[in-house]
Amino acid sequence: MRQALCDLPGHELVKRLRRKEISAVEILESVRGRIEAVEGRAPTTEPYSAQPADLERVHAYITLSLDRARQQAEAIDRALAAGEDPGPLAGVPLAVKDIFCVRGTRSTAASRILQDFISPYSATPVARLEQAGALTIGKVNLDEFTFGSSNESSAFLPPPGNPWDPRRVPGGSSGGSAAAVAAGEATISLGTDTSGSIRQPAAYCGVVGLKPTYGRVSRYGLIAFASSLDCPGPVTRDVTDAALALKVMAGPDPRDATAANLPVPEALGDLDQSAPKLRIGLSPDYFRLQYPEPSTGGLSERPVDPEIEAAVRRAADLLSDAGHTIVENVPMPNTRYGVPAYFVISRVEAASNLHRYDGVKYGYRYPGEVADLRELYRRTRGVGFGLQPKLRILMGMYVSGEEYEKDYYQRALRVRTLIRRDFERAFDPHGDFRLDCLLTPTTPSTAFEIGALYGDTVSMQYVDLLTVPADHAGVPAVSIPAGLDGRGLPIGIQFIGPDFSEVRMLQAARAFEQATEGDEWRRIQPRVVAAASAGV
Amino acid sequence: MTDFEIIVGLETHIQLNTRSKIFCSCKADSWGDPPNTNICPVCTGLPGVLPVLNRTVVEKAVLLAVAMHAESVQPISYFARKNYFYPDLPKGYQISQYDEPLARGGYLDVPMPDGAVRRVTIQKLHLEEDAGKTVRAKGRRLIDFNRCGVPLIEMVTGPDLRSADEAAQYLIRLRQLLRWLEISEADMEKGHLRCDANVSIRPMGLNYLNPKTEIKNVNSIDAVRQAIQTEVERQKREVSAGRPIEAWTLEWDEDLGALHKMRSKETEADYRYFREPDLLPLLVDSGMRKRILGAMVELPLERRARFVMQYELPEYDAEILTEERSLSEYFEATLTARPGEAKTISNWMMNDVMRMLRERSVTASRLRLRPEHLAAIIGMVEGKLITTNTGKELLEKVEESGRAPADIVAAEGLSQVSDDSRLRSLAEEVVAESPDQLKAYRNGKTSLIGWFVGQVMRKTGGKAEPQRTRAILEDLLSE
């Protein structure tokens, strides 16, 4: 089967481009064709009611910038013709989650309050990806201000659909990113992960989602949700692309004090150069979901989807066969508190980060008559923010108030320390487990239907139960595709490593990828892609 | 009537004189610049921007903390967010240190005009960013973001001051110190040094604290003195009339010389402080501390005391010479060239050099008349190579031309005429030309001697050595 250029991984495109078998403009045109075939009507902030056709389309992009991408592509082709180095990601189509500022483009955060905001500057990771030759196809949809796990809370509707089944969610908040990459509407995407927002949609859409170590990639230009958790990272077709994209965007940044002052490992450019034998852990705390019942406060437990558990166990067996050591029964007892602690910490930071949207300086301002400044604020924020930001502001204000701060916020910070300690113990090179990484499911279930959970904020949050601990701890984690469930929906498995161990962690993921190269499921295309390829 | 004791504490905000702002690279000092010209995405709080701490701010703050005898300059301190809505606060929160400030404890010993010394304790010293400015014009609010992100130090005193005058003295000494350390221009009129005063009174001899009021918006040291005095009088009237003092916030109206109530304290907002996640903990390790303190200088009050001890200068001279750092350095540099002549140098400086500074509105370090020039001029006068008057004129000539004093003396022939035979022949000429005055002198009007000396001076262009001229004239006139 001959694959369309828009369905190839980035490293393959770069290779062919450098051999002058293809041009950057050809790549771009392939993506343009795919977008025309699968994207559907453009999302807007107008009142929305779903049409039958909407449930067959991807709706990944809020804003397309194909003209800008065309100029970038032509520049790359000229550079190639002139014998110049066009960069490590030359000609690779990039979709930027619309939570990043890109100079001269609309940067909406999928919110009414920024729907017409044109950024005067570019985010550091975007600038670095463009510098490396990536073609910026456009800005993709997300949950409003990244507040969600299904992409349904965007102010720009229709919401993105899952390319494997557009009646289902692509996950979130980087839903547009994962959907675009899965559907061939981009080759890589820049997303953000605060509680799982890169890995969970990657798992739902059958692509790779990498959340680097906190501080590995600059946050400058990332419109903040929860500043102590937000992590930019790539969504890609395979592990090699994830490493390449990370290599380009990582590294110190004088504009971000929390960006780590560490060199970027050269090995990200060639993961296969060495294949170390790794110690890989399995934890029972990642095969069951423990969560407080909202009604009683008691702890409930249910297993993760058996098909997902089976996929993780199979991966462990394959890695063991490949010579790696599997360590069973690694205790991660504080996993169960990840979501409640996240609930508090993220909302305190979010409420504060949303203060600046007041209608005074930029973005939406209530256009009607107002009596005073207070009313201007109230009306601007009342109309400009959707339900999710409002809920988060209310909750954040509450738990950081002087009288509750000790009971909620300070306590959540202590829980966060405990979660971090679980990882330190598992990865301690002199400890009982001495792990190079943990192997876990990414999500408790596969993609759910649009509308199934939306509105139930608490249940929606438990979708992140297995991804949020790595955000709390700041450690790197990656979700990779590991098969399809009985309904033909992608299953994701997750590797989690110690601080700044991206190379080893990705080598583990790559080992799985190599062990399953011949698997039948790898040749199955998402439904919208198959339909487009068949010319439907 | 009851005698009351006055209790005053001051909360000062000090604008540091760094080149750039505290969290971005915009120019910090916007005095005189048009609105919104020193701004960028960071200090105007655009979506996605992050603060990066300016290390020079930390260095200046550590210098001040040590100069204020801080009990501890914290090896680790933190920034927090102070959340509130206001149009000139672009992020909707102010980045400020809060529960873990850069320095705790400390004091400043403030000499009072009556010779007593008041120890004013410092509770804490912390770093924060300034907000913008709102101007109301024709029913509109105009916002200038130039001041957003300008680095400030907040320093709060204990309730240690006992009068409006003491508060003023504290501010005078603080201003002196800030300029001395070269960390702030400390100009209250330009808002480089801002001050809120907490004022309460209590019956003399008791030691509890009554509710206090807070006075804001005082823009000069005189205004601080007046505002506190006004508030003390009001509180005395209230208490004497049996009414309680409420914890109000008051605003000083400079034009009316009156206080207005801004708000009652109980309506104060909950700022929902939490640690600023966009900044790392602020570390000041011993190496950094050592490097910063390498730039530490002798402090003004210490130098004043040393001038009295070491050079036996009168207190008054020592005070004047240490008012400003470069003046004191000028003095000592001159003294190096003419050791043992402290008082002579002090006189020259206080009479002449300081007049030149005032006329030119410069500090001593900016004079072209360098300390070695001053020393040379004093040397020529003392050595009777030139007259005192010539010396004083030379100060100006050196300042104008930048040439060495000796060169000017040689080029313009300003050397004192002290050759006896030349002076004698000039004196004879004068006596011969002035028969009336001679007669009067000889008739007992000996005070005319000064007139005769003046005539000889005129013939020499002021260069005649006065004592010798006088002696020769007395000799001639009495014949």
Ligand SMILES: [Zn+2]
């Ligand atoms: Zn700035």
